[in-house]
Amino acid sequence: MVDFFHEFLKKPIMKRIIKRINLVLFSVLILWSCTEKNLDPTSPSLGKPGVITDVSVEATPGGAIVTYRIPNSEDILGVKAVYTISNGSKREVSSSFYDNKIAIVGFDDMLEHTADIYVFNRALELSDPVKVTFTPLESPLSKVRKSMNIVNDFGGAQFQWSNELKAPVVFEFLAADSTGQMVTSRIASSEAETMMQSIRGFAPEPRKFAVILSDQFGNYTDTIATTVVPLFEEEIPKTGMSIMKLGNDASFTNWEGMDNFLIDDDRDNFGHSANSSIPAPFTIDLGVNAKLSRIVMFQRFFSSDYYNWGNPKEFEVYVSETKPSQNGDWSGWTKIMDCEIVKPSGLPIGTSNDEDLALAQEGHEFAFPLDLPPARYIRINILSTWGGTTFTHPAEVDVFGEVQ
Template structure:
């Protein structure tokens, strides 16, 4: 038995030695370089260029590479396999002319003579988006609107003076949306200098748009004054949830809201803010561990009233203040979360009220659809901002 085991081990070692290959270099070695690519065409694109070509007739051709230097003196390379007939050079920050050197490389890493081609990129996305910026006062800050026709991956940086008087980044919004807007928050209603510039993933920067605006006044409403109001048509509660849990100050634990088994969509609950306020925004926080899934609200309407009808109906005593749909930043399938998803969930979903929203005291939070298309609504916290003056 021992001899058989020994023979088997010896055979295995011999097989492994026979199969072992030198992987330190190319599998095929020769000293002949391939010819250069030919019949080159150039399609200039925003901040980039697509270069087409025909391949040399070389049986062991491996790939084609492009080498070019940016205005900042950074040399970049792009490689594509022999199965491609074009490559993309990108990361240019202006519309100047650039020389791109093309090389054919074989399996022995022999490199062909360079074929130089000139590209002249179109206006880069950082400048296209920069020219589209619109700034306006918003509650607690400034609102920034933009268009991004190429849906490029960009960072929009907002500057303002910090506590030390330094003009520094206040917020950075990362986006690849075709159009959008966002706002800074928690700033006093005094004249403030703002700056906004655009940055791409290669470090290209636009110039900075400078303006002075006065943020609109808002304050965080006192959650301790808020309480549920039971009206006949409101969704039944269940599973240990209640409205008071939405105002306990704990967005990741503590109490929570959960509708009961008899609930159906659409459904709503009512609460008294304890003050009459011109609302600026509402933020709700999803149930931890179940972000963008199950019973968290997805499509909602926010209604307001100063004298709700005790029969629970949506009559003239209620007015629709705004609608909102929660969007998962990554767009990943249910159960998969990116870091952007996690960051957005922890920050809460913000519902912004129109500037002409009238003062109200009572709120109806109406859910049209949750993330699972089910019949429950379950989430952890609500925070409200507005002006009570």
Template sequence: MIHIKNIHTCSLILTVSVLMMLISCSNKNGFIEPVSTDMTKPDPITNYRVSNFNGGAYIIYDLPKSNNILYVKAKYYLGDGTDRPAETRSSYFSDTTMVEGFADAKEYEVKLTVVSRANVESEPITVKVKPLTPVYRLIAANLTMVPDFAGVRIEANNEYKKNVGVVFLDDALGGGYSIRQQTVTDFPLISFAVRGYDTIPKVYAAYITDKWGNKSDTIRSTVKPLFEKQLNKGGFKAYQPGDDIMLHATYPISNLFDTLSNGGPNTGSFWHTDNKVGEMPVWCTFTTGTYAKLSRFRLMPRNFDVFTHNNPKLFSLWGTDSERPGPFTPPLFAEEGTKIGEWENLGNFSFNDPLSGAARNAATQADKDEALKGQEFTVRFNAPKVRIIRMVVSETMARTIQGNAADLTFWGDER
């Protein structure tokens, strides 16, 4: 008697064998046969027009009347002479090909050939294009380096929202400039800081690159970084006016600033709001024990369901220079710089979702490990000096009506 399992196994073997025969019949000596046996040389394109853009051009043309055309091939060089060859292909369904990645705003030659289904090429047609100024050069032309806290802030406009690389260099060891940091971005406003420098004027450098390997001239600027220090957590304490939100008795605000014996953040404890709070936002208020212009801070989430619990997702900082500010109920959202009574919005912030791209409820262990290191945020440069801070949570990772966090560390200038 033949078992059903054996019949399935035999069917699988037969199917695989047929597939292998089909594959072997479709190839000869390892080469795929042409899709056509018509070796007639195709006619070239005609009636071409050029539309230039920043760093590239569209070439519009008429295809020859033939059913044997597969694509149009464009060959060109991105730089001078024979520097960095490039090739693009456009289907026979299209009457346009795009060439891009040119290094300069000048004239370039592009050779276009029509390729048949039998891989036979027409005579090439040489088309001259003259791209507008490439985006990487436009960005380099408006790049600036300005003082920031303990470092240098690089800023530039990227109105075309193209992906570019910003390469920052320094001469830290005195042996010539070397790369200190590389940042890739397509943000319309490029703005980031490179920190770790003393308040001594030095010449720093940067240049812009793009995905085709183009590189701008190096921009140099003398910058004197601003003074910055980590604020002493020993001076931080809860400030609980009559309008403060209800707190969980077991998890006070002071848990945000307690430290380990080595001075590091104690992420084993955390602040938590009371479960009787009825609506968002929720907040906590604390005094810094000093009068400081804040530069940046790090928020470390509670080590519990990092992306699916009460950890802050959207939050803001409000500050006041008053030692005894009046009552203040913060809104769910306000623009940065908004003033309400004695308080001013110092900035609005968003904690990263899983960096892997996974949903919050499907975060990988690597996502969680990265989040638990904390995330650093920059306080807007023109924010005022403050004595008392209120962290206002408008949305948690799980959109709950509670809030918690493990640690807050601040940097700034209290002189």
């Protein structure tokens, strides 16, 4: 019986089972060991650490940089600052013993503040505090708030701002409903140096629009509001539109694609260029002169996703008021903007979340400058695709504005 049991344990399947059990037990021991280690000081105490010396303080936007010399002791692990920011939140920031400075951030005022600077050692003991005093420079949030401008736009309002420090800022855009109650229309975040955002869908009658800004430290601005009259906007009728075939335009009649599918109001079909056709320009005759407000680009739904294969990613937009040369000479066109379709989640190709899918279904909007003269012809030049392909297959293009 004993010999049978020993022989049974030698069988390959039992060897694999025992190996897996040992691996699990080993992993549990490692995790337990790491957890226990993180709870304890990294070394025995060598005594309470000394304080920082040679301290200097430089004010920065929304905070200060404290420069210092750390004590000459082998068990010093780092330095930390403890302070309370403008909104009453207590914060701690740390710096390694390899550095000789620490950045204090998060303030949204230009009042005098203090911070306590501690040295801590490998036994997690703190030195006595060294108190520093500073007056922050104007915060990034305050700078963006001061630059905010709200003007009327097609079908709504346009919010314009600058963010010279490229700080992360969250924007809550609001509009008055039929009762005058302010309702959140959109929430967005941006670190761009210059930016604009429009909210639309309103009749050309006086309406209050507003925005509230916040930063990553929990600071909020007061509501910035104004009343504007939205400009009239309509979707340019596609019944009068046509795809022009200029001499250097790409053909979108490949792999079940058709040129006219780009403007047929059917997002389930598509235009498809040939291989090795990137850049891939195509030209739309609106059939009317129009004060243009925006275009909306729709991707093809392919392989259960949007941001993949030959879907457009980067493209240019040109306009012309007069009939262009049949040879496609670019000198007769005015370039208006560079566009990039952005995937909100930033997830890799083949993986999209609900926000990604909702935006693609709604279409990717690109606004024309408000001072753009009326035009009749639009030329879109697709420069790159999500899959890095040498062909492209946009599903649809909508054009908005006011027919003249």
